[in-house]
Amino acid sequence: MKTVVISLLGTSLDNRGFNYKRWERWRPTLSLCQHDDLLVDRLELLFQSQYQKIAENLTEDIRTISPETEVRRHLINLDDPWDFQSVYAELLDFAQGYAFNSEQEQYLVHITTGTHVAQICLYLLTEARYLPGRLVQTSPPYKRETVPGHYQIIDLDLSKYDQLASRFAKEHQEGAHYLKGGIETRNPAFNKMIEQVEKVAIRSQEPILLTGPSGSGKSQLAKRIYQLKKKRGQFPGALVEVNCATLRGDNAMSALFGHVKGAFTGAVMVRKGLLAEADNGLLFLDEIGELGLDEQAMLLRAIEDKRFMPLGSDKETSSRFQLIAGTNRNLFAQVEQGRFREDLLARINLWSYQLPSLKQRLEDLDANIDYELEKYSQKTRTLIGFNKQARECYLQFAKAPEATWNSNFRDLNASITRMATLADGGRITLEVVAEEIDRLRHAWRQNQGDNAATDLAGLLDAPVDLFDQAQLAYVIRICQTSHSAAEAGRKLFNVSRQQKASGNDSHRLIQFLSKFGLDFKTVKHYTKNSAEL
Incomplete structure (x- = not known):
């Protein structure tokens, strides 16, 4: 295959004057054609019109030292070589207009010459495969060495780098482990979901919708997503949480979007609002289905435009936040009933995850019991554990059909907290477990009796x-x-x-x-x- 190099003319390094002394100085583009182990069949030289003379001189010198190399010159227009947008656009136009022939030619993109902005743009275009090749970087000779210096080819196909690939895989595993609170879960569907949530959390700033029954862990997952993104340097701002079920009327508008003094009766001072507080951070709206239609309309615009109007104000304010919404309601059914805006649901439903109930994850019950015990022990600075027979008895009941776990992991947390509190000498005995089982049975039976007519x-x-x-x-x-x-x-x-x-x-x-x-x-x-x- 032929080797083709794409290179920007270096207006300083490639310009060493026009007398014989230029041959004693290292020139990065010229050096590419001076290596015995790198045969350049064609050089695509990109330059600006004001540097025409330098480009012509470089072309002649390449023909002198490497007559087998064909040089093609391409005029490009870089009004401001330090303006990222214009440089990227010009180089993208070149890439899209170039007739690549990857079956017969291999391409090297030279990233040593040009401004740092131009070098970054060439890197991005190569990584995105607009320039379907590998990067090549040249460097001057060491002391006491003569030209041509050195070169290094960089392949951006990370799949070829086993060590990098294994490191990325490890980082994904660590991220997913963190999102699960360090709990070694065994439920395949839950683990698969968390693995995807980890990727989305790191790679996307778009809204995330967490659905599932009350107590399934939506709030905890939202907090861990925030902490994971903050650890990766993605969030300088704060995590702002609000339960939308507590917001009603003017209070809802004011709490979310803020208000100016005198906006309504009782508004004696300016209020910033939760969306503004979440600027450059994460906003977690739990029970988003409880918001009124007016608040939903303003929230939609704030998500799309990052701008909103505080209550009573005639000036907009801005906030760049990522939204995580949580709900235990069927938002699609609410749309049909006219209780939730269809356009808002479409906007927040890009990444949607249904968290399973505790009953759907009984294989993870043992690990979650250990997690709750550890959390209690750290909080109270006491070591708490089960007697063997007591643990077996509790697990048998917890996994039985009669254990309904109405409030899911909230029920489990409360149950472990009660038993750990009553444990003498740090040991949960069979007697403590039996008492707790009776308590849970009574609570669930009472809940069933009180709500049966309504539920059915x-x-x-x-x-x-x-x-x-x-x-x-x-x-x-x-x-x-x-x-x-x-x-x-x-x-x-x-x-x-x-x-x-x-x-x-x-x-x-x-x-x-x-x-x-x-x-x-x-x-x-x-x-x-x-x-x-």
Whole structure:
């Protein structure tokens, strides 16, 4: 293959005068054609019109020392060689207009000459493959050496550098580990999601939408994303958090966008607003579905234009923040009901991640128990642990169908905190675990009884007895934590099925649901929030 070099004329280093002494001085572009182990078949020389004489002189000298090298000169217009935008645009035009032939030619992009801005632009164009080649850098001879000096070829294909590739992979692993709070999780779907979140967090400034049930860890993940980006030097600003469910009326506008003095009754002084406080940082809007439509409209413009109008002001203010939004609601259903703006949802739904419930991650329960114990121990400066039998008993209950974990990881945190507080001598005993299991059963049963009628309102066509409500609500929770009707049936009929030579557990479940006009698919995807919308 032929070797083609693309090089900017060096107006200083390539210009060594016109007398014989120029041959005693190192010239970077000329030196490329003086190496025995680098045959340059063609040199594409880029220069400005005012340096025509230097370009012609360099061309003649190359023909003298390397007659096999063809020199082609290209006029370019760099009004300000230190203006990044204009330099990049001019070099991009050259690259897009050049007839590359990668099958028969290999290309080297010389990044020694020209301003630093020009060198950076050549690097970026090569990395983006507008210039489909490798970089070449030249350097002058060492002391007591004669010209031509030295050259080094740099390949930007990082996949060829095993050490770099392994280092990047390690950094991704460390980032994902950090986002999980250092917990060694085993749920494949959750781990795959976190790996992608790590990449998006580092590479993107676009909004991120975190969905999932209350207590699934949306707030914690948002905080860790912020800390990860801050560690990588991406955020000089602060993390600003707000629960949108606490914002109503003028208070919502004022809290988010700020206000001027006298904007409304009680506005006795200027308020900056949360969006302004998040400038050059991260804004986490939890329960974003609770925002009013007016606030949603202003938020959309603030996301797109980075500008907004404080309440009562006639002057805009600006804030460059990244948004993470959290919700346990179905925003698409809210759009259909006219409660959420479709354009705002489209804007914040670029990167959307559904966090699973604790019941969907039971294989990670052991690791999360250890995490909660460690967190409690650090907070209280006491070492807390389970007796072996006590831990086995707690895990057996925690993974059983009756453990509904209504508030997900909040329930787990509260449970471990109670047991650790009651542990004498730093050991959680079987007695402490038994008491905690009774407490959880009572709390979940009470929650089920209080909310059964409300939760099932969107499913049932006619009222049913409270007894049937409680029974059906429990069956629905089992269905929602099961992959199939057969799996749910095995959980629900775990005793009676052992007494049958062969059983169709899914059929028994389907028969039970059909009494209420329901099927497995309907209850599997049913949520309280979808019934309310």
